[in-house]
Amino acid sequence: MGCVLFTGATGGLGRLCVRKLAERGWTVFAVGTNDARLAGLSSLANVIPIKADITDPASIEAARALVASHTSSLDAIVNFAGVTSFTSMVEGDPVPAAQKLFDVNVLGTVRVNRAFFDMVLKGRGRIINCSSEAGWMKSQPFAAPYFMSKHALEAYSDSLRRELIYLGVPVVKIQPGPFDTNITDIVKGGYGKATDDTGYYKDMLPRMRPFLELGLKQQTGEKHLVETVMKAISAKRPRLSYKVGTSRLLSLLEILPDSIVDRIYLALFRRWGRSPKQAVPAVGRISKQGRESAV
Numbered sequence: 001m002g003c004v005l006f007t008g009a010t011g012g013l014g015r016l017c018v019r020k021l022a023e024r025g026w027t028v029f030a031v032g033t034n035d036a037r038l039a040g041l042s043s044l045a046n047v048i049p050i051k052a053d054i055t056d057p058a059s060i061e062a063a064r065a066l067v068a069s070h071t072s073s074l075d076a077i078v079n080f081a082g083v084t085s086f087t088s089m090v091e092g093d094p095v096p097a098a099q100k101l102f103d104v105n106v107l108g109t110v111r112v113n114r115a116f117f118d119m120v121l122k123g124r125g126r127i128i129n130c131s132s133e134a135g136w137m138k139s140q141p142f143a144a145p146y147f148m149s150k151h152a153l154e155a156y157s158d159s160l161r162r163e164l165i166y167l168g169v170p171v172v173k174i175q176p177g178p179f180d181t182n183i184t185d186i187v188k189g190g191y192g193k194a195t196d197d198t199g200y201y202k203d204m205l206p207r208m209r210p211f212l213e214l215g216l217k218q219q220t221g222e223k224h225l226v227e228t229v230m231k232a233i234s235a236k237r238p239r240l241s242y243k244v245g246t247s248r249l250l251s252l253l254e255i256l257p258d259s260i261v262d263r264i265y266l267a268l269f270r271r272w273g274r275s276p277k278q279a280v281p282a283v284g285r286i287s288k289q290g291r292e293s294a295v
């Protein structure tokens, strides 16, 4: 067994994978920022916890120096660090959320792969990027930053794979469906806040909750995710991508044309909310009375 650098090692899914890798005799450099969870990982044999923020180049450089003090080559870089949000694109300020998700989910992965590339090349290893079903499915409303970032991560991974074919380093995408972790809690928390703060979707958002929860419902056990990651790390010829636990509800939307999906959303939103005209706050509209008085 060899050496793996694993980001997102302190997360709900990452911790399970790190545990399994360590059990199977891999040496795991387990990256995260949460002190308590890193301390928890330090009790596992074969695991070397590393505190590093993947949005901070200096922090990644320090992590590289620490890994380099143990080994000069890696068999795999596994990028599992990721964040999410539930964000309207037209209320509040959507830009900080989108920036944060791009910084962690996309650029964080780019930084880590760049910083450790010579080690994975030397180890004739591979790069594994954790995307999501949000990386290939039709984008859902109020989830734009996550879908944007995971679509970008897919494009980056495809481009990188074709660049690295020449150097013999495979690049693999993992595309999980929903799993009940901190990430689903963040979506539910963001949903609650958006429901409190909204002006346009006041009636509609509270009634959308069962639909959201159906979309977030876990479809398979975590062990399938862990085994999929083990396959991606150890298969002699790994596949280009692995789907695991794909949402059945959202899969249904994939077989329909975009225009039909739009109509389904509009029908559901109309059912749950007031008509869009009524949802527009009075200040944003000229009332009939106002128009008349303006004449």
Ligand SMILES: NC(=O)c1ccc[n+]([C@@H]2O[C@H](COP(=O)([O-])OP(=O)(O)OC[C@H]3O[C@@H](n4cnc5c(N)ncnc54)[C@H](OP(=O)(O)O)[C@@H]3O)[C@@H](O)[C@H]2O)c1
Residues within 6 Å of the ligand: 007, 008, 009, 010, 011, 012, 013, 014, 031, 032, 033, 034, 035, 037, 052, 053, 054, 055, 079, 080, 081, 082, 083, 104, 108, 130, 131, 132, 133, 175, 176, 177, 178, 179, 180, 181, 182, 183, 184
């Ligand atoms: N759970 C799902 O439903 C689901 C579905 C599809 C795809 N995924 C993907 O699976 C991956 C793991 O998700 P999860 O469910 O395990 O989520 P999670 O429990 O929220 O874990 C997220 C991980 O990302 C790390 N992270 C976040 N920001 C970081 C930063 N700036 N620097 C370093 N590490 C950072 C966290 O580390 P600290 O806590 O130590 O900061 C944590 O280890 C993510 O890429 C996610 O997009 C998850």
